[in-house]
Amino acid sequence: MSIQKPMLPKGVRDFDHQAILYRSYLIKQCTTVFQKYGFLPLETPAVECLALLQQKYGEEGDQLLFKILNSGDFLSKTSKGDWLNTDHKKLLPQIAEKGLRYDLTLPLARYVATHHHQLTFPFKRYQIQPVWRADRPQKGRYREFYQCDMDIVGTKSLLCEVEILLIIIHTFESLGIQDFKIQLNHRKILTTLVKIIEHADKEVFFCATIDKIDKIGMDNVCKILSNNHFSTTDIQVLKNLFQYTGTHTDQLDYCQQYFIENQQDIRPIQDLQKILQHLEMINPRYSAYIAIDYTLARGLSYYTGPIMEVVLTGEQGGSLGGGGRYDHLTENFGLKDTSGIGFSFGIERILHVMEARKLLPKATQQGTQVLVINDGLKAYPIILSLMDFLSHHAVAVEIYLEAVRLKKQLNYAHKKNIPYVIMLHDQSPLFFVLKEMKNGQQTVYTKEDLLHFLCAKI
RNA sequence: GUGAUUGUAGCUCAGUUGGUUAGAGCGCUGGUUUGUGGCACCAGAGGUCGCGGGUUCGAAUCCCGUCUUUCACCCCA
Incomplete structure (x- = not known):
């Protein structure tokens, strides 16, 4: 049998204690906010x-x-x-x-469809678990990664949208990220646009194309549209709409005017208006985070209402999360008319941003506080009972596991960032020597004094 | 799935048009200091050059395949 280098399958990662600490910190911040808004956790099988x-x-x-x-x-x-x-x-x-599982939405749909008789609607849940995709790995994209979803299922109320937006804002603010925008659009606005220019059959293509504006630029998108039988006049109209700037009200009025001229349903626009009014009502600071963006399409997914995506202002490189309203979540499972709204925080990308900005806690003081020097078998009765005494008083203490040279044991403490080392006193078993690693200072203590000192320090 | 790209010591990387025994820094082990860490100096260990095949007198180097890495596309977080 030949020895083979052990390796991980493509696209998956180990997480060391520091990475786990980062992730748990992020998850803690998120769940704290979610729970404040009445969301409860759900876990489903892999x-x-x-x-x-x-x-x-x-x-x-x-x-x-x-x-x-x-x-x-x-x-x-x-x-x-x-x-x-x-x-x-x-x-x-x-x-x-x-x-x-490929995402957390199917598990949610399956869960709601099978347990709907026991659930209290509107059902609010969050779910933070890994998902798996057999995609080819790429920058920041893996075959196993965490998703963080939150959904409200079972109501069409626009207050859901308002609540989701508030949660997004509070979550990012609690993470120390303030330079973000929540792009907002309505899927039915896009549907209406393609209808007006008589390309209703090309909605999916249209959405997939305009979604690329950020990436390949408006001009290239226009070229693609024009190559696919969109007329120059229509493209110009779209361009005017997409590039129209002004207050939220201006932007919505401009679009509404266009819809009215073409005898179209303006309720999608009014929905956005209401959402923004509510947000403004709560605090104008909140609505300042919103950017109406008629080019936002959210791929070709199942969204049917307002859609949103979080991006950093002035930085390229993908969204930090996205979501929207869907009307047919459980339809395939025989449960019709369950409208809901969901949002997914891009855990991996947020972590990446936070790491780059040093917004994450370092793991320096997480480990052992005290190392007890191993003086060999004869000393075990004293050393081990001291350890037991300290650890029962909540001091993180460990003994060096082999009775080797002192130099090696101290070096272990040094490298593991253990701030204190305890050695036996060479005269009396009632006393111990405490060494502070940061300055080398040594002091003699009794067992009880040691505890007092350590509890005060740690 | 399509098209590129990468692989040499535990880690980061050198390695000339193919030519004797494949190098450095960091890390590791030991010593200077036989019970006192970081610093310094000295010494040492550690590599079938991703794997398999081919060309050649001779391959880390050239060719083919395969796996892996990274990147773009598709799609997506």
Whole structure:
């Protein structure tokens, strides 16, 4: 047998104590805010039924799903013909019936659909768990990563949108991030736009294209549209709308005027108006965070109402979170008309930003406070009972695990940033020598005095 | 899934047009200091050059495959 370098599968990571501390700090800040607004946690299994996952994400999503091979002799349950068949999709359901969750929305939908009779609606939950995607890893993108979702399910009230926006603002402020904007749009505004310019069938394409404006620029987007049978006049109208600046009211009025001229439903615009009015009512400072952005599309997902995305002002590099309202969350599971709104905080990107800005706590004082020098077997009765005494009084204490040279033991304390070292007194077993690593100072104490000193210091 | 890119000591990296025994810094171990850490000096250990095949008298170096890394696209957090 040859020795093989142990390695991790593509796109997954180990997290050391510092990384975990960073993440738990972030999660703590988030959940504190969520709970203040009445959200409670939910956890669901890593594994879901493959059939459900596939139903939700369709063809393109399929290649991003991690599938779990059935246990035992999965071969015996398949027919030879299916193996010879070039279409792997026929064989797959026979050899794999489970998969790893791809996001936290499907688990939510499944949970709501199966437990709706026990839930009190509107149902508010947050969920912070890893998800898995068989994507090719890339900068800041992994095959296993945390998602942090919060949703309100079961009401169409626009107060949800207001509440979500407040939570976003409070969360980012509590993290020490203030230079962000919440881009706001309404999915039905986009639907109406393509309808007016008579390209209603191209809504998905249209959304996917204008979503790229940030990345490839307005001119390139216009070129793509024009190559796809959008007329020059229409493109100009869109451009005017997208680039229209002014107060929120100005922007909304401009769009509303255009809709009225074309005899279109203006309720989506009024929705945004109301949301902003409410926010303004609570505190004008809050509405200042909002930026109406008619180019925001949020991919080709299931959103049907207001949509939002958080970006840093003046910095490129992806959003820190996004979400919006959806009307058909549980429809595939036989539960119709469950409107809801969800928002997902981009944990990984937020951590990245916070690390770059040094907004995260360092783990310096997390570990052992006191190292007890190991003087060998004969000293164990004294040393071990001292350790027991100290640790029962909540002092983080450890003994060097081998009776080696003092130099080595002190060096261990030094490298692990342990601030105090205790050595036996060479005259009396009733006294101990406490050494402060930062200045080398040594003082003789009794057991009780040691505790007093340490408790006062730590 | 498409197109590029990377891989040499525990870590970060040198290594000439293919040429004897593959180097440095940091880290590690030991010593100067035989019970007192950081600093300094001295010494030492540690590599089948990602893996497999090919070209060649000869390959870390050139070619092919494969895995891995990073990046762009698709899509997305």
